[in-house]
Amino acid sequence: MTATDSQRGKPVPAELLAEAGVWIAKLHGDSRGRALENGFRRWLLAHPDNARAFEIATTVWDEAEHLRQVVPFRPVARVERRSMWRPIAATLACAMLLVMVGVIWFQYAGVISTQVGEQRQLVLQDGTRVFLNTDTAIKVKYDQRQRRVELRRGEALFNVAKQSDWPFVVVAGDRQVKALGTQFVVRRDAQRLAVTLVEGSVAVSPVRPAMAELMQPMIQPPAPIEQTPTMSADRNTGEVTLTPGQRLTFTAGAPTRLDTPAVEKATAWRRGQVILDDTPLRAAAAEMNRYNESKLVIEQPEAAELLINGLFQAGDSSHFANAVAQAYGLTVIQRGNEIVISGKPVQ
Known part of the structure; x- marks a missing residue:
């Protein structure tokens, strides 16, 4: 998309982003037909900003499946049958896009x-x-x-x-x-x-x-x-x-x-992952702590220098602590808002 001088610094009006979100929801719904498609084309051609709004909303729709909350960690059951998603897609689309519209609109003020x-x-x-x-x-x-x-x-x-x-x-x-x-x-x-x-x-x-x-x-x-x-x-x-x-x-x-x-390691967080490669346990714990309110604490200096390798779920500090403890003969204790790894390592 090429910005003209008149467009620069000017956000797409929030109401147009909302309209674009509604059109996407309708176009992905079960009621799509020739009449709906013709109405969409008329709306798209009615004003240059409509096309800009639809482009932004479409990008949000295409990327929405990658949005996720990393913590608190909880297992998510995968829905294997695509048909179970389709009936609710249109309903969720409007809500999802309107939330994103709010983000797009208010980012310029704060x-x-x-x-x-x-x-x-x-x-x-x-x-x-x-x-x-x-x-x-x-x-x-x-x-x-x-x-x-x-x-x-x-x-x-x-x-x-x-x-x-x-x-x-x-x-x-x-x-x-x-x-x-x-x-x-x-x-x-x-x-x-x-x-x-x-x-x-x-x-x-x-x-x-x-x-x-x-x-x-x-x-x-x-x-x-x-x-x-x-x-x-x-x-x-x-x-x-x-x-x-x-x-x-x-x-x-x-x-x-x-x-x-x-690059796979540097961008692992986009997939909700933390990749560790010969990382001292103290640094590995600090990295895991970025994603969780419950903080990992290493009690013994000897354990803090252990080298950790592996791929872990960002935010799943308990699994991380238990894996380290099992590998090196350590103990994991939950103490309030802390996950304490204690004991001297056995190598």
Whole structure:
């Protein structure tokens, strides 16, 4: 979808998104016929914004099956027969799309966030899709000059709609990521910021002074990007351009790091998974704790350094703790809002 100058910075009216949601629900219902299809075509051609609204709503519909709450963890019985889903699809469609419409509309006025264990998908006005991981907050601001998203905390995957004359920028702390048509993940923790490129190309650089003045709180100017033998930063701007598969990590008190993790691992959270590869138990527990209000606690220092490998369900901390305990002869104790792994490991 190509944005014209008159469309830029202007969200699709909420009432049109709602109408588009109703049309999708009808078109996926049992009452679809020639009269309904003709009525839809007339509505689609009645105004240019109707087509924009329908495109956004269709994207939400296509991706809706991937939306899920990661925690609290509970087994979900799969419905094997497609015919059991069809009768209720139309009923759920309106409700689902109207909820998403609310997200699309209000994102331009405030912060959008997820709770611990929640994941959410947004479709922005230009067709860009944003997937929010657990405990994440972003703020979206589109104007004539650029498409700007501020990642205040957490982790998000951006699938950017390509519009070469309308830059897309993600700001996280004292860094900014500039992209065109591309897909990348940005994760912002208390002491760490990581940018992982899935496909396309992005440029990571310190926040410009004019933009830094808008960041609150602004503690200090951004530190320059430290170069390594495998990384080249522009001498004047400190900008680093990533290629697909690369991850650029900034950690407080440590050198900037460029590596190439498996993309499958970096995006596992989109499938509700946590993949661990020779990860110390203390770090593995911290990763699992992102998705659950019940926190894993490791009592013995010897156990904290055990290397953990495997694929785990995000949010299922109890299963994770029991698997580790069984493998290393440890004990699991539920203590209030804590899942305590105790004892000395047997290897």
